[in-house]
Amino acid sequence: MLWLAWKTLLFEKVRFFITIVGIAFSTILVLTQIGIYLGMMGNATSIIRNSDADIWITSKNIQNFDFANPMPEDRINKIRAIPDILWADRLILTWGFLKTEGGGQEQVQIIGFNPDTGVGAPWAMIYGRPSDVKGGRYMVIDKSSEHRLGALIPNSVWELNKKRFKLVGISGGIVSFTTSPIIFMSYEQAQNFTEGFLEPNDTSFILGKLKDKKNINKVINELKKTMKDNDIFTKNGFMLKTIKYWTIQTGIGMGFFLTAILGLIIGGAIVGQTIYSNTMQHLREFGTLKALGAKNEDVYQVILWQAAMNATAGYLIGSILIILLKEGIEKSGVPMYMNFMIILVLFIVILLICLLSAYFSIMKIKNIDPVMVFRS
Amino acid sequence: MNNSLELINITKRYLHGRIEVLAIDRVSLAMRSGEVLLIMGPSGSGKTTLLSMMGCILKPTSGKIKIDEQVVSGMGEAELPDIRKKYFGFVFQSFNLFPSLTARENIELLLRLKGFRKESIMDESQSLIEKVELSKRADFLPHDLSGGEKQRVAIARALSGDPMIILADEPTANLDSRTGKEILLLLRKNAIEYGKAVAIVSHDPKADAVADRIIHLEDGRIKE
Numbered sequence: 001m002l003w004l005a006w007k008t009l010l011f012e013k014v015r016f017f018i019t020i021v022g023i024a025f026s027t028i029l030v031l032t033q034i035g036i037y038l039g040m041m042g043n044a045t046s047i048i049r050n051s052d053a054d055i056w057i058t059s060k061n062i063q064n065f066d067f068a069n070p071m072p073e074d075r076i077n078k079i080r081a082i083p084d085i086l087w088a089d090r091l092i093l094t095w096g097f098l099k100t101e102g103g104g105q106e107q108v109q110i111i112g113f114n115p116d117t118g119v120g121a122p123w124a125m126i127y128g129r130p131s132d133v134k135g136g137r138y139m140v141i142d143k144s145s146e147h148r149l150g151a152l153i154p155n156s157v158w159e160l161n162k163k164r165f166k167l168v169g170i171s172g173g174i175v176s177f178t179t180s181p182i183i184f185m186s187y188e189q190a191q192n193f194t195e196g197f198l199e200p201n202d203t204s205f206i207l208g209k210l211k212d213k214k215n216i217n218k219v220i221n222e223l224k225k226t227m228k229d230n231d232i233f234t235k236n237g238f239m240l241k242t243i244k245y246w247t248i249q250t251g252i253g254m255g256f257f258l259t260a261i262l263g264l265i266i267g268g269a270i271v272g273q274t275i276y277s278n279t280m281q282h283l284r285e286f287g288t289l290k291a292l293g294a295k296n297e298d299v300y301q302v303i304l305w306q307a308a309m310n311a312t313a314g315y316l317i318g319s320i321l322i323i324l325l326k327e328g329i330e331k332s333g334v335p336m337y338m339n340f341m342i343i344l345v346l347f348i349v350i351l352l353i354c355l356l357s358a359y360f361s362i363m364k365i366k367n368i369d370p371v372m373v374f375r376s
Numbered sequence: 377m378n379n380s381l382e383l384i385n386i387t388k389r390y391l392h393g394r395i396e397v398l399a400i401d402r403v404s405l406a407m408r409s410g411e412v413l414l415i416m417g418p419s420g421s422g423k424t425t426l427l428s429m430m431g432c433i434l435k436p437t438s439g440k441i442k443i444d445e446q447v448v449s450g451m452g453e454a455e456l457p458d459i460r461k462k463y464f465g466f467v468f469q470s471f472n473l474f475p476s477l478t479a480r481e482n483i484e485l486l487l488r489l490k491g492f493r494k495e496s497i498m499d500e501s502q503s504l505i506e507k508v509e510l511s512k513r514a515d516f517l518p519h520d521l522s523g524g525e526k527q528r529v530a531i532a533r534a535l536s537g538d539p540m541i542i543l544a545d546e547p548t549a550n551l552d553s554r555t556g557k558e559i560l561l562l563l564r565k566n567a568i569e570y571g572k573a574v575a576i577v578s579h580d581p582k583a584d585a586v587a588d589r590i591i592h593l594e595d596g597r598i599k600e
């Protein structure tokens with residue numbers, strides 16, 4: 001029956017072409033939405049994900065990583081006092097204004113990390129080393145900021161909040177959710193120069209590493225008892241909290257979700273409509289098949305194979321186009337995350353929708369009376 | 377000799393709106409291998425209904441249908457397609473070929489449906505094409521074939537898998553007189569040379585010449 005489905009599809013090339021163009025369009029729409037959403041969420045959680053910490057301690061009722069509130073940094077001692085903790089370190093997240101070459105300024109996200117331990121340091125360096133920020137007003141800026149800040153020349157001097165900082169390193173692919181350029185500097189520098197955001201002995205986060213991950217729940221419960229003014233998260237828990245905030249509370253997720261669903265509905269409707277009109281046009285042939293001894297299941301197979309072939313051809317074209325366009329989209333500053341698993345899972349979803357859209361055709365086939373073949 | 381197909385006291389009633397119509401009224405007949413049976417009668421006499429029941433496409437309201445001594449009238453929808461596949465070949469007035477398939481592929485489709493092995497499908501379809509003298513047109517699509525050629529393809533398809541019984545519904549209705557005669561002779565040849573039981577429903581007076589037996593149907597009853 002696969003053979004008959006293929007022959008019939010190819011016989012009506014224009015219809016087949018229109019259908020696969022429709023599915024390819026739907027695929028592009030859905031994959032773009034999913035890719036951009038995952039890219040944005042990946043950016044929102046990249047520093048948490050790339051840290052080596054098992055637990056994150058934040059100020060109470062924090063909404064997400066980017067909205068950090070200050071807390072006394074000496075709370076780190078409570079964490080270090082727990083025998084199950086291997087190490088604990090502090091991380092500052094704050095904001096500043098960086099003057100650009102033309103005299104303008106850009107708001108930047110500042111990450112202050114401990115260059116001795118490297119906790120919270122940039123993980124992908126194009127030039128220099130994270131530890132180069134140690135010992136003075138030195139900073140690392142991400143390469144992706146160039147289109148906003150201008151050329152990043154190693155050892156050039158920049159003005160950040162009216163203080164001069166030397167560019168000692170360039171990281172690659174580290175982008176914030178807000179798309180503000182990310183600047184990495186030493187913890188001490190970040191703490192000293194961010195007047196207005198942090199008090200002298202404040203920090204934004206305390207990160208901890210466990211000796212044995214199996215004890216994570218025990219450690220978190222213990223910390224929750226002793227640090228009532230703080231929130232304690234596992235690494236994944238903090239990423240989830242951040243993703244939930246941007247997805248649900250800002251409505252961004254709903255926007256992406258609705259567009260993706262719209263794409264799936266469009267794809268399903270195109271295939272359903274095509275298959276149905278195809279079925280109606282070939283009703284007599286299907287009736288003949290039944291009269292000649294084909295069972296309903298045999299005829300259903302023709303319909304389902306046609307739906308599957310449409311879905312596969314359209315999806316293949318759509319996903320190849322997206323893979324080719326991905327780099328260009330990312331270069332324009334839009335984050336996009338795509339991997340084989342996403343492409344595979346979405347293929348299964350689109351395939352299922354296309355098969356479901358053949359439902360009305362199958363119902364039509366089910367009710368064909370083969371006696372019709374004797375009517376001229 | 378055993379009957380290939382036997383209808384015993386067959387009745388078919390159906391509802392047309394609220395009115396019950398008696399389409400076939402207590403018809404009994406038998407078909408034997410090698411025999412051509414011609415069913416004639418005016419429009420609305422029940423010829424097509426009778427042919428549909430003979431081919432196990434339509435179930436009778438009452439009565440018994442036997443194929444090769446096996447009672448099939450009590451069988452359900454799950455079993456009847458297999459009976460049709462095994463015992464019958466159909467030839468239709470409008471040919472009912474698949475427009476996307478060549479003449480050869482139309483024949484191969486039924487061979488596939490009947491479960492023929494891939495390697496034997498080509499040999500079998502070639503032999504059927506030769507039987508109906510269509511070798512030169514085998515790879516043409518139906519819309520490139522004449523009416524007569526289409527009906528030859530339909531006959532070759534009906535013969536695929538070597539069924540016992542061939543049922544032809546007005547096989548000459550869409551053909552010119554000469555071609556119609558050729559098709560009737562081809563059906564006759566199949567009865568004689570290959571031992572098929574052939575039933576033809578027709579208005580065509582030329583069909584008399586190929587029939588071994590003629591029954592006239594009127595108001596759903598056989599008129600002697």
